[in-house]
Amino acid sequence: MIDLEQNLAGALRRKIQEGTARVAVIGLGYVGLPLAMGFARRGFAVEGLEDNAEKVRLLSEGFDYIDGHHDELKPLVAERLHAGRDFSVLETCDAIIICVPTPLTRNREPDISYVQDVSQRIGQHIRPGTLVVLESTTYPGTTEEVVRPALEAAGRVRQAGEDYFLAFSPERVDPGNPNYNTYNTIKVVGGLTPTCGDLTALLYSRMLDRPDLVKRATSTRAAEMEKLFENIFRSVNIALVNELAILCREMGLDVWEIIELASTKPYGFMPFHPGPGIGGHCIPLDPFYLTWKAREFDHQTRFIELAGEINTRMPYHVVSLVVEALGEKGLKGARVLVLGVAYKKDVADPRESPSLRVLEILRNRGARVDYHDPLIPTFRCHSGTEMQSVDLANLEDYDCVVLATDHSTYDLAEIAARSRRLVDTRGVTRGLESLKGITRLGAPNQDGKAR
Numbered sequence: 001m002i003d004l005e006q007n008l009a010g011a012l013r014r015k016i017q018e019g020t021a022r023v024a025v026i027g028l029g030y031v032g033l034p035l036a037m038g039f040a041r042r043g044f045a046v047e048g049l050e051d052n053a054e055k056v057r058l059l060s061e062g063f064d065y066i067d068g069h070h071d072e073l074k075p076l077v078a079e080r081l082h083a084g085r086d087f088s089v090l091e092t093c094d095a096i097i098i099c100v101p102t103p104l105t106r107n108r109e110p111d112i113s114y115v116q117d118v119s120q121r122i123g124q125h126i127r128p129g130t131l132v133v134l135e136s137t138t139y140p141g142t143t144e145e146v147v148r149p150a151l152e153a154a155g156r157v158r159q160a161g162e163d164y165f166l167a168f169s170p171e172r173v174d175p176g177n178p179n180y181n182t183y184n185t186i187k188v189v190g191g192l193t194p195t196c197g198d199l200t201a202l203l204y205s206r207m208l209d210r211p212d213l214v215k216r217a218t219s220t221r222a223a224e225m226e227k228l229f230e231n232i233f234r235s236v237n238i239a240l241v242n243e244l245a246i247l248c249r250e251m252g253l254d255v256w257e258i259i260e261l262a263s264t265k266p267y268g269f270m271p272f273h274p275g276p277g278i279g280g281h282c283i284p285l286d287p288f289y290l291t292w293k294a295r296e297f298d299h300q301t302r303f304i305e306l307a308g309e310i311n312t313r314m315p316y317h318v319v320s321l322v323v324e325a326l327g328e329k330g331l332k333g334a335r336v337l338v339l340g341v342a343y344k345k346d347v348a349d350p351r352e353s354p355s356l357r358v359l360e361i362l363r364n365r366g367a368r369v370d371y372h373d374p375l376i377p378t379f380r381c382h383s384g385t386e387m388q389s390v391d392l393a394n395l396e397d398y399d400c401v402v403l404a405t406d407h408s409t410y411d412l413a414e415i416a417a418r419s420r421r422l423v424d425t426r427g428v429t430r431g432l433e434s435l436k437g438i439t440r441l442g443a444p445n446q447d448g449k450a451r
Ligand SMILES: NC(=O)c1ccc[n+]([C@@H]2O[C@H](COP(=O)([O-])OP(=O)(O)OC[C@H]3O[C@@H](n4cnc5c(N)ncnc54)[C@H](O)[C@@H]3O)[C@@H](O)[C@H]2O)c1
Pocket: 026, 027, 028, 029, 030, 031, 032, 049, 050, 051, 052, 055, 099, 100, 101, 102, 114, 117, 118, 135, 136, 137, 138, 171, 172, 173, 174, 175, 281, 282
């Protein structure tokens, strides 16, 4: 068996080093598409497998529906990046990377059905000697307990680490980040065996801007856990500063000033900022993957639960600020404009966005709500209603404007000057205190008094 492993690993190593390994990326979304482009950029032939027929069509035309890098994508598609839906192409591939969604079920438990389904389908086409890497964020143990048996079920491969190779390597893409991307961010790699880890590290070192951007974990579980820790760390710290923001307002203090002051400490402090809640595909969901797994060990992840509780209440706090701003006028029948439905600035992604929650609560309480987002022209509310972004020309007509997402293209001074009442949930109106009618989350009322 050791000879078999060494022969297969040696053959794959050579192909990766020579750039002749064929790489498959399954799930061409925010994570998978930049990764597929990264390998193709380095000269690897890439097979992208994507369930969504429209995405396959767009990709085949060289349309980058994630980052808009059409000019970069077009030549790659013409030469070596192929998108399709037929899993039998995997029979020609040497490395297979899984980037499918890992959402929560209605009961807020891990839904790993995508990972399971795709792993089974890979198992029906995999060849001995292939490397399989899971990138989807998930609980510790998934690669070994879910992916591995599914890959081996069809009998085409028998034993991970012997006749094929298996690893977990989390993605760290931060949409909208101008400095860090898939290619220049350190990539953690955890193999099921040392050889699995070696091969995965070698593969990614060829895709990354520099070969030393790979950091080895001792196991797939360690890599799975560290990814969850990254996201839990953010969730907990955001909850902490959200709680502080509410308290500061009550105490007549400005949390934004407090954060600025604390940030002057050159060690042991890292700033997080309050806001209307947390959104996106990761921070609101991933921590609960660990909560679920921890139960198996009779352990309750109290920090995660508490952070979830505080962050989930933030949209309600924002609505209470709107009510306060409206004063005697009250919410019923009031015209409210929500600025920004993306979950964070400068991205066109409304998934799990707290703005949507703010919008819904306002509506349920009788307000007449519109939204504007320069990057999201239409979206569907949870209730199923389709909404369209309105023009900013009529800003003055609204009783209250809620700045939920601080997109860079917003002219804040102009918005503040033209709004009758403005609720700023992102702290971006600091310095505009001379203007009347601004309520800033985490800051005292304009009279400056504690309440
Ligand atoms: N988006 C982020 O910022 C980010 C960051 C780090 C990690 N992650 C993790 O990466 C994983 C993927 O996230 P994403 O944001 O890219 O999701 P996404 O929804 O943008 O992309 C996933 C893609 O997989 C496709 N897909 C689903 N089932 C499939 C199947 N059976 N066969 C082929 N394709 C299939 C979907 O159509 C979709 O295009 C998740 O586990 C997520 O938690 C995401």
